Amino acid sequence: YSWPSPQLDALESARFDQFGHNSHGIASFIEPCNLFLFGPNSTGRANVADWIRTVYHDMATHNATDGTGGMDASIRFAEEQARTEDAGNGFGHTIATLFTQSSRYISIADVLALGAVIAIENCGGPEIAFRGGRVDAVASNNPGVPEPQQDLESHIASFARQGFSQVEMIGLVACGHTFGGVQHTFFPDIVPELNDPYSTEDVAHFDSTFVTFDNNIATEYICGTTTNPLVVGFNDTTNSDKRIFESDGNVTMLSFANSPGLFASTCADLFARMLNTVPAGVKLTEIIRPLLVKPFNVQLILSGNTLKFSGEVRFWDTTEDPTRTVRLLWEDHVGRIHNGTLGFSGVSTSTAGRYSAAWYSFNTNEQNPFLSIDAAAGIKSIRFTVNGKLEDQGGIGFAVQDGVVFSKTSCTASADADADPGHFDVAVRNGVHPTRVYLEQKSLDSVQRPIIIEIDIAPPVKPPPANAVYSIWRLPLNGSVLNAFLPYTIGAEIDGVKYSTNDEHMVIDFPPCKG
Numbered sequence: 001y002s003w004p005s006p007q008l009d010a011l012e013s014a015r016f017d018q019f020g021h022n023s024h025g026i027a028s029f030i031e032p033c034n035l036f037l038f039g040p041n042s043t044g045r046a047n048v049a050d051w052i053r054t055v056y057h058d059m060a061t062h063n064a065t066d067g068t069g070g071m072d073a074s075i076r077f078a079e080e081q082a083r084t085e086d087a088g089n090g091f092g093h094t095i096a097t098l099f100t101q102s103s104r105y106i107s108i109a110d111v112l113a114l115g116a117v118i119a120i121e122n123c124g125g126p127e128i129a130f131r132g133g134r135v136d137a138v139a140s141n142n143p144g145v146p147e148p149q150q151d152l153e154s155h156i157a158s159f160a161r162q163g164f165s166q167v168e169m170i171g172l173v174a175c176g177h178t179f180g181g182v183q184h185t186f187f188p189d190i191v192p193e194l195n196d197p198y199s200t201e202d203v204a205h206f207d208s209t210f211v212t213f214d215n216n217i218a219t220e221y222i223c224g225t226t227t228n229p230l231v232v233g234f235n236d237t238t239n240s241d242k243r244i245f246e247s248d249g250n251v252t253m254l255s256f257a258n259s260p261g262l263f264a265s266t267c268a269d270l271f272a273r274m275l276n277t278v279p280a281g282v283k284l285t286e287i288i289r290p291l292l293v294k295p296f297n298v299q300l301i302l303s304g305n306t307l308k309f310s311g312e313v314r315f316w317d318t319t320e321d322p323t324r325t326v327r328l329l330w331e332d333h334v335g336r337i338h339n340g341t342l343g344f345s346g347v348s349t350s351t352a353g354r355y356s357a358a359w360y361s362f363n364t365n366e367q368n369p370f371l372s373i374d375a376a377a378g379i380k381s382i383r384f385t386v387n388g389k390l391e392d393q394g395g396i397g398f399a400v401q402d403g404v405v406f407s408k409t410s411c412t413a414s415a416d417a418d419a420d421p422g423h424f425d426v427a428v429r430n431g432v433h434p435t436r437v438y439l440e441q442k443s444l445d446s447v448q449r450p451i452i453i454e455i456d457i458a459p460p461v462k463p464p465p466a467n468a469v470y471s472i473w474r475l476p477l478n479g480s481v482l483n484a485f486l487p488y489t490i491g492a493e494i495d496g497v498k499y500s501t502n503d504e505h506m507v508i509d510f511p512p513c514k515g
């Protein structure tokens, strides 16, 4: 895809900016891989295991015939978590941890999928092709998660309903059960009390490396050294992994035991298919791949005759290099090219350190965090040079919109009672004709889905002076629904397309209006 694309940009950041500069929270919750946020590491539990079981249980309600169920975060509903087929407290933990990472561009189901991808990749597993665009359910799905006491025929039928063949079922169970184990608390008929100081929550693990993706689940099974409680459990009725693993004469498990590479590549495919199993009608995005050159958090603010310009750029798959010179070129509305040198701002890493990226800031001077652009000339697009080599997204450049921006004339009521009651001002460039201008407020709907509330601003009553570069759309603060302590972004609809600014503004930060 090409930049800008707000949803894909956000998914790409959440997927790839994992640690370090401008990183997102998800990966920090599984670093190190035995981290458990709801108790000490000695519990025998781990966030990674909870996250991977959660996505399977969210997906396993899918019915490939009628298109219902699938990855849609319906597992967040208490009604679904209360079912016997969803025994355990890992789902609640997972939602509580990952929910905070959802946004207008990233659904809760996308965050759950991202969590699983990042957990697998960072804890020894293969890279997984990730797509976004899942849609969060408004209610629970039909039941349908397999349970250990069910027989082989019902498991084959259950996986077929979910869209997986018998051999794929063997694979998916082995891929999932390379993490975690079974808890005594929720499955006392499978796991006895263990009296193990390293597993104080009495978790009997599926293999000896329960926070690492590896083929030990298969080698230990084939060698006969496995302690998997669903293979060698004292109650044969609940030995479902045993019935599943041996259902093709152990051919699949033997191939996994013989080849860590085959196990990893098979799991990468099956995990991707599991995460892409969504209700009919949901259209997923393209596979999210890192942009090699990516502007980030680009902001423009009108201050008098100047546009204050800020932002950063990320260069993928590279590290800090003091000899590198990065320049920003920007084109104004009359075709002139301006330029400035950018300053190194940090490094980020991703995918268990397999990748790193170097970031540069549009401002080099801490005292003045903006580049100043003549408002009349404006700005249309940006490009970069790295040691003289042009980076312009294959010739198209990186478009920047200066049509609708925050105006520094915004102010709050001054102490003087008769004075201006204060206003939130948005500047609209003359020649740009938005059908609507509004403020955007983050919120949640009645089923906790991230939404945006739009607060319309009326157009100016008087036409702007002929020589004005921008005209002001003004939302008076008296009687307005704005909350002084909430951040607002600015939205506009131009030719039927909606745009949003990246910069957030709080009324509490406005200066008092001048008398």
Ligand code: HEM
Binding pocket: 045, 046, 048, 049, 050, 052, 053, 056, 087, 088, 089, 090, 146, 147, 148, 155, 172, 173, 175, 176, 177, 179, 180, 181, 182, 183, 184, 186, 187, 240, 274
């Ligand atoms: C017939 C199919 C399956 C059955 C009967 C089954 C059963 C179980 C049971 C009983 C537990 C213990 C849960 C607990 O104590 O909290 C468990 C844990 C787990 N399952 Fe499965 N499972 C199946 C398939 C899968 C699949 C396909 C995946 C993922 C691809 C998966 C991933 C996990 C993970 C990661 C855990 C560990 C959770 C933790 O330690 O917190 N399972 N499974």
